[in-house]
Structure formats: C-alpha cells, structure tokens
Amino acid sequence: MQNSRKVKIQIRGLEKSFGEKKVLDGVDLDIYEGESVAVIGASGTGKSVLIKHVIGLLRPDNGMVTVDDINVQDLSGYELQEFMCRFGMLFQGGALFDSMSVFDNVAFPLRERGVRDEDQIRKRVDEMLNLVDMDNSGNLMPSDLSGGMRKRIGLARALAPEPNIMLYDEPTTGLDPVVGGVIDRLIVRTRDRFHVTSITITHDIRSAYRIAHRIAMLYNGKIIKIGTPEEMRSCSIPEVEEFVADRTAHLENNLFQAGNSGFKGGN
Numbered sequence: 001m002q003n004s005r006k007v008k009i010q011i012r013g014l015e016k017s018f019g020e021k022k023v024l025d026g027v028d029l030d031i032y033e034g035e036s037v038a039v040i041g042a043s044g045t046g047k048s049v050l051i052k053h054v055i056g057l058l059r060p061d062n063g064m065v066t067v068d069d070i071n072v073q074d075l076s077g078y079e080l081q082e083f084m085c086r087f088g089m090l091f092q093g094g095a096l097f098d099s100m101s102v103f104d105n106v107a108f109p110l111r112e113r114g115v116r117d118e119d120q121i122r123k124r125v126d127e128m129l130n131l132v133d134m135d136n137s138g139n140l141m142p143s144d145l146s147g148g149m150r151k152r153i154g155l156a157r158a159l160a161p162e163p164n165i166m167l168y169d170e171p172t173t174g175l176d177p178v179v180g181g182v183i184d185r186l187i188v189r190t191r192d193r194f195h196v197t198s199i200t201i202t203h204d205i206r207s208a209y210r211i212a213h214r215i216a217m218l219y220n221g222k223i224i225k226i227g228t229p230e231e232m233r234s235c236s237i238p239e240v241e242e243f244v245a246d247r248t249a250h251l252e253n254n255l256f257q258a259g260n261s262g263f264k265g266g267n
C-alpha cells in the first residue's frame, strides 16, 4: 500500500453491541485526507452505527476511532461539541427547519458559530446557494421545495461553515434517478472543489460508483472488502458480487466521472 497521503480517519477493531446483538465486530478502515469513501451494505448492517462512532455520538465497546489523530472516544462535553464542528452532515430528507426560510436555514450554522456580520453571512449563503445551483432561492420556505431541492439546501447548509469532513447518510435514497444524479454531481463537485474528506453511507451502488474514490462493504459486522469501483466490480467475494451486480452502472459512471480530477486512494 504505497500511499503518502495523510490518514484522516482511522478505525481500528471497532466493536459495538446492542444487548445481545453484535452490530460491529471488528471494523478496520482508513480514510485518507481528501478521499471520498462510500460504505455500502444491506439495511440494518450497522452503517449508521459506524458513522455515529466517527462523530462521537456512540462510544465503542472495543476498538478505536481517531480523526486528525484525536481519539474520538476520549472526548466529552465541550471538547466533543468543538470536535463535531469539523463535520458537515447531510441527513436523509435534508432535515431543514421548516419554519425558517432557505436563507436562514443556510445561515443557521454560521450564526450558531457566532458569525454576526450580516454582509459576511449573506455573501457565504449566496456562495453556497450558487454551489448547489439554487441561486435566488433564499426567500423560499422549505415547504416550497421538492425532495431534491431540500437535499440541495441541506448540502448548502452543511457546507456553509466550511467543514473539513462531510458525512452523507443515504443522500440519494427516496429520490428518482435523475434527481439522485444531480445530488451525486453536487457531492463530486464538493469533493473536488473543497477537498473535503467524506464518508457516504448508501445502499445505492450506482451512487457509490459515481461519488467514491473507494467503496467499503460492511457485512456481518466487518468490512469484507474495500477497493476502487473497478476493484469492487471485479471482486469475486459472493456477497460483494451480489451487491455490485448492477452491470450497467459502470457505463453511466464512466461518463459521469469524465473530467473529474484523478484522485488515487490507497489499497
């Protein structure tokens, strides 16, 4: 593994049970700075549980997670709150505040972090709305927006405070394929423009092919395979084969990736 890039997120021997049920059973995963990793796996395999350990919402029974060499499981109280500011999170459904305009939604994390200069806020909100191709939508209310638009505004809001790690939980679930493609494109744009490190949880293999430098498959509490999209497609582990069986996805993906910067992940 010849990779001189810095490891941004390191997960080692991560174990987590809920009652009798062992959900994570020794997860090992390294994510490099600027890398986009998709975690795929069937429903209920522990993808969300895994990501919650990365931001410190859950504590491991065994094993560890480090982010920027900080041991996440050792943080508490104010330290943990500060730590969470490194992350932007795109929730399923967008999770907008319904009583606030689009502008105020995107401005929210800036105001929460103490930015008081309204000109500065406006400039940043406009930049973010432009990034997600939603210029001039600041006066709209969330109820005016389609599902795809809500996701775009959710992305603008997550990116406003310039996080250096983005977590996407099922960004395309519930969207039709065309709108899902738009969201994937924005994730790739974010990746390439801001060099954020990201983890995307998905069971949409097409989406994973489009947005990820590497794809990790979670099965039975472990990462059973991690590799580039090409490596996943040629993998002969039956569980992986079954999951990535969508044979047409790569054709579309080749078109999609054309022109994107060629990041070389590890492994």
Ligand SMILES: Nc1ncnc2c1ncn2[C@@H]1O[C@H](COP(=O)(O)OP(=O)(O)OP(=O)(O)O)[C@@H](O)[C@H]1O
Pocket (backbone or CB within 6 Å): 018, 023, 041, 042, 043, 044, 045, 046, 047, 048, 049, 050, 203
């Ligand atoms: N706080 C909790 N308390 C008890 N059980 C939990 C808790 N969080 C998750 N679980 C269990 O852990 C397992 C994995 O859940 P998780 O939400 O990580 O799955 P997932 O892979 O994200 O699934 P999906 O694709 O449906 O979102 C499930 O069986 C779930 O019921």
Ligand SMILES: [Mg+2]
Pocket (backbone or CB within 6 Å): 047, 048, 049, 201
């Ligand atoms: Mg989940």
